[in-house]
Amino acid sequence: MSSIGIVSPQAMRFAEPLRLQGGGALAEYTLVYETYGTLNADKSNAVLVCHALNASHHVAGTYEGDPKSTGWWNNMVGPGKPLDTDRFFVIGVNNLGSCFGSTGPMHLNPATGKPYGASFPVVTVEDWVAAQARLADALGIVQFAAVMGGSLGGMQALAWSIMFPDRLRHCVVIASTPKLSAQNIAFNDVARQAILSDPDYRGGDFYAHGVVPKNGLRVARMVGHITYLSNDDMAEKFGRKLRNAAENNDYKFDFGIDFEIESYLRYQGDKFSEYFDANTYLLITKALDYFDPAREFGGSLTRALAGTKADFFVASFTTDWRFSPERSREIVEALVCNRRRVTYAEIDAPHGHDAFLLEDQRYMNMVRAYYQRIWEAMPVKGQA
Amino acid sequence: MSSIGIVSPQAMRFAEPLRLQGGGALAEYTLVYETYGTLNADKSNAVLVCHALNASHHVAGTYEGDPKSTGWWNNMVGPGKPLDTDRFFVIGVNNLGSCFGSTGPMHLNPATGKPYGASFPVVTVEDWVAAQARLADALGIVQFAAVMGGSLGGMQALAWSIMFPDRLRHCVVIASTPKLSAQNIAFNDVARQAILSDPDYRGGDFYAHGVVPKNGLRVARMVGHITYLSNDDMAEKFGRKLRNAAENNDYKFDFGIDFEIESYLRYQGDKFSEYFDANTYLLITKALDYFDPAREFGGSLTRALAGTKADFFVASFTTDWRFSPERSREIVEALVCNRRRVTYAEIDAPHGHDAFLLEDQRYMNMVRAYYQRIWEAMPVKGQA
Numbered sequence: 010m011s012s013i014g015i016v017s018p019q020a021m022r023f024a025e026p027l028r029l030q031g032g033g034a035l036a037e038y039t040l041v042y043e044t045y046g047t048l049n050a051d052k053s054n055a056v057l058v059c060h061a062l063n064a065s066h067h068v069a070g071t072y073e074g075d076p077k078s079t080g081w082w083n084n085m086v087g088p089g090k091p092l093d094t095d096r097f098f099v100i101g102v103n104n105l106g107s108c109f110g111s112t113g114p115m116h117l118n119p120a121t122g123k124p125y126g127a128s129f130p131v132v133t134v135e136d137w138v139a140a141q142a143r144l145a146d147a148l149g150i151v152q153f154a155a156v157m158g159g160s161l162g163g164m165q166a167l168a169w170s171i172m173f174p175d176r177l178r179h180c181v182v183i184a185s186t187p188k189l190s191a192q193n194i195a196f197n198d199v200a201r202q203a204i205l206s207d208p209d210y211r212g213g214d215f216y217a218h219g220v221v222p223k224n225g226l227r228v229a230r231m232v233g234h235i236t237y238l239s240n241d242d243m244a245e246k247f248g249r250k251l252r253n254a255a256e257n258n259d260y261k262f263d264f265g266i267d268f269e270i271e272s273y274l275r276y277q278g279d280k281f282s283e284y285f286d287a288n289t290y291l292l293i294t295k296a297l298d299y300f301d302p303a304r305e306f307g308g309s310l311t312r313a314l315a316g317t318k319a320d321f322f323v324a325s326f327t328t329d330w331r332f333s334p335e336r337s338r339e340i341v342e343a344l345v346c347n348r349r350r351v352t353y354a355e356i357d358a359p360h361g362h363d364a365f366l367l368e369d370q371r372y373m374n375m376v377r378a379y380y381q382r383i384w385e386a387m388p389v390k391g392q393a
Numbered sequence: 394m395s396s397i398g399i400v401s402p403q404a405m406r407f408a409e410p411l412r413l414q415g416g417g418a419l420a421e422y423t424l425v426y427e428t429y430g431t432l433n434a435d436k437s438n439a440v441l442v443c444h445a446l447n448a449s450h451h452v453a454g455t456y457e458g459d460p461k462s463t464g465w466w467n468n469m470v471g472p473g474k475p476l477d478t479d480r481f482f483v484i485g486v487n488n489l490g491s492c493f494g495s496t497g498p499m500h501l502n503p504a505t506g507k508p509y510g511a512s513f514p515v516v517t518v519e520d521w522v523a524a525q526a527r528l529a530d531a532l533g534i535v536q537f538a539a540v541m542g543g544s545l546g547g548m549q550a551l552a553w554s555i556m557f558p559d560r561l562r563h564c565v566v567i568a569s570t571p572k573l574s575a576q577n578i579a580f581n582d583v584a585r586q587a588i589l590s591d592p593d594y595r596g597g598d599f600y601a602h603g604v605v606p607k608n609g610l611r612v613a614r615m616v617g618h619i620t621y622l623s624n625d626d627m628a629e630k631f632g633r634k635l636r637n638a639a640e641n642n643d644y645k646f647d648f649g650i651d652f653e654i655e656s657y658l659r660y661q662g663d664k665f666s667e668y669f670d671a672n673t674y675l676l677i678t679k680a681l682d683y684f685d686p687a688r689e690f691g692g693s694l695t696r697a698l699a700g701t702k703a704d705f706f707v708a709s710f711t712t713d714w715r716f717s718p719e720r721s722r723e724i725v726e727a728l729v730c731n732r733r734r735v736t737y738a739e740i741d742a743p744h745g746h747d748a749f750l751l752e753d754q755r756y757m758n759m760v761r762a763y764y765q766r767i768w769e770a771m772p773v774k775g776q777a
Contacts (some may be wrong), residue, residue: 032646
């Protein structure tokens with residue numbers, strides 16, 4: 010088992026307009042993507058990995074000259090890893106509206122010659138999937154061996170199974186949900202309000218003013234980050250430990266930092282506000298809020314999933330309170346009612362929602378076994 | 394059972410400096426308070442009610458000419474109510490640093506002639522209790538029949554039992570905790586960062602600039618409010634209901650309001666930002682973070698509570714994820730280990746942390762029964 014090594018992103022330009030769920034269209038756009046492994050002769054070994062809120066097409070490997078630039082799912086994807094690039098041809102694609110290369114709010118709107126800013130259309134999970142399907146077309150991939158994602162990425166995998174039932178044999182949905190709860194939406198709206206009310210947001214037009222709504226992004230990330238960690242894990246890692254406790258084990262009696270958890274969260278917020286785009290954050294939280302495939306079926310997830318044809322692997326983590334196991338069980342129930350083949354793993358892991366990104370042996374073993382099963386069922390196995 | 398009717402606050406000035414836990418002292422200060430019922434001849438029927446984050450001395454009744462100005466625990470305190478003012482003399486007192494009348498950051502610092510602003514000392518639960526004890530002295534109350542509070546108010550009741558073991562016969566601690574968890578502190582720090590990074594905060598000196606950090610307060614309240622409600626209750630009340638669903642049952646595809654929960658939270662945030670003081674919010678969250686009576690006993694709550702003499706009534710609510718039942722059970726365990734008389738009620742209620750303020754028949758019945766027991770044990774029962 011070794012890392013995938015040096016990788017480099019590619020870009021594909023699409024000149025045909027993409028009609029969007031919210032009305033209107035993106036006249037032209039670019040998708041940035043990476044691939045790992047080799048597409049086999051009958052193009053049956055492709056796996057699409059969909060990313061979550063703050064990730065990108067850079068799933069695995071590192072960039073030339075930047076050994077710290079490891080992909081976000083490097084523990085999952087690579088030679089001999091659970092999603093084994095010696096067997097599968099893996100594609101990571103950056104979604105529209107992102108700030109990591111694909112067309113987004115910081116890019117020039119060809120109609121105005123200025124950055125889109127807040128006028129970038131509010132794109133949905135389904136819009137992303139439609140764009141991903143065009144990339145698959147361009148790469149000549151008629152049917153994926155699997156489409157896979159965690160969290161918001163899992164929503165995309167689920168949308169693939171509904172929108173393009175013939176284009177994936179397996180759907181791998183990890184730490185996800187068929188729709189956000191009121192509490193999930195509430196946390197997203199707090200984050201949005203923090204950004205929108207930052208004077209440096211400038212109505213989304215901050216690029217032209219040479220400023221960035223860092224304070225808003227920082228608070229948005231802090232509140233988001235709390236929901237990614239489990240209560241227990243936070244207690245274990247931080248508890249009430251004071252920062253610099255060795256030097257001076259007392260409270261400061263001011264509004265600076267007393268506790269390690271404050272230091273950690275502010276650091277996460279600061280770091281995030283330096284690389285993430287505020288308009289992208291707003292767009293992605295809206296895509297999360299809007300995802301609800303059961304909506305056009307009178308709220309019936311079973312009916313929403315009735316046309317799916319893939320086999321499913323669904324996994325959740327016991328301490329995930331953002332998208333709790335209960336939410337994954339809703340997906341499983343709807344699939345069972347549709348007589349789909351569904352494998353469900355509820356993994357006892359301490360790390361909350363973030364567990365889907367972390368090294369957990371039982372989790373990794375199960376994903377590995379599932380891909381082994383996918384591999385064994387493939388008529389032509391060799392890579393090209 | 395009737396309401397307590399028209400009430401009016403009183404103010405008491407203290408000229409003797411109050412030494413503070415964080416060092417230094419408040420040279421002089423005023424406490425605003427209200428009383429309900431009548432103190433009996435031997436002054437044995439007094440009950441002190443301590444308030445939580447955004448409440449005040451105005452526990453019950455209404456103010457002259459303002460029929461909507463109902464006290465925050467009006468369902469609990471009044472003639473024939475669980476804490477029956479036909480029997481008990483109830484005192485509500487506004488804490489130092491608050492924005493409802495007692496000396497706080499918006500008042501003039503006698504040393505400078507300017508508002509304290511961010512220079513108001515960071516006061517602790519123990520400082521509040523010390524100030525409350527002086528008010529009790531001034532009112533001639535040597536020993537309370539009970540000191541009672543919910544949430545942060547429960548911390549004050551607990552601190553009373555430790556700091557002044559002979560001055561209360563009963564300690565009533567509802568929906569509280571012996572100390573905040575890392576997650577609790579994290580949410581408080583998000584709220585603080587939202588306020589501190591609002592340009593209108595002006596380093597705490599916003600009074601002089603004629604502005605208020607409304608955006609920061611608004612985000613702070615929104616995130617706080619999420620933690621007061623249970624996930625289930627939020628799902629039940631709001632779910633994914635769209636605002637104005639009857640008119641136009643579709644998403645808006647912008648960053649305005651789509652969901653009822655967004656509308657509700659923003660309304661709560663707006664309302665709060667119009668009446669609450671930003672410096673007070675910072676102070677009160679710090680008092681919450683700092684409370685940890687076990688700290689000076691090597692983390693042993695049992696040792697911290699070893700000197701208490703009161704009987705205890707501790708109550709928690711099953712769906713409270715802010716201060717979960719587990720936290721109340723820690724208090725109960727430490728009291729049991731100290732061979733204290735402790736009654737513990739874990740109440741199956743849907744409303745999360747806010748349940749302590751709401752009408753729940755089982756909850757109210759148990760508090761009523763406990764005060765009946767207090768009453769029956771009193772040698773002199775009549776009011777003066």
